[in-house]
Amino acid sequence: QSVLTQPPSVSAAPGQKVTISCSGSSSNIGNNYVSWYQQLPGTAPKLLIYDNNKRPSGIPDRFSGSKSGTSATLGITGLQTGDEADYYCGTWDSSLSAGGGVFGTGTKVTVL
């Protein structure tokens, strides 16, 4: 039921960079802020990026977010083994049939 599309997986070697895309529409990403969540295995999601590109206190600047039109991107630089997790984008959808929160399909990050 996810209305936001993400790649199923991305991978890179330690120290490298990965980017994760999140594609939506004008009723969600196009007109609302995007947030990103990190879910380590067996744990609850954790806020990583909010309001498209802001980092909560304690989140390293290796994590960055951007938004353009109906798409958003999460970037992770200096990849570490501790970054292996599932990552989800999120926003709100103002269409009549799906008013409420929406999440991306999720992307598994693997550190090679």
Added chain:
Amino acid sequence: EVQLVESGGGLVKPGGSLRLSCAASGFTFSSYNMNWVRQAPGKGLEWVSSISSSSSYIYYADSVKGRFTISRDNAKNSLYLQMNSLRAEDTAVYYCAREIQDFWSGVPSYFDYWGQGTLVTVSS
């Protein structure tokens, strides 16, 4: 320290009911909108429902509309989800999450704190 602790999950037969609770602490509960988000085993996140700080505004995902009821008791710093007519596809870990709104527009913006989740299994 903000804490959200869910409880009430368990095994229930199809067609049965269950009531989830989320105990909040470390912040002024009555000032925040709250949400339920679920995650089926091995699947992604799915937004379920939201309730405004004073319970004036309530929204549901189409998948649970008419079967689930969200509520809150600000005096008890607690959020609830009454789940009726449960189906196998409702099997999931249910998280409560605090919602942050955009300061200027009041539009929902993101979830800054999440509970650890409670597992609901619907099976005969």
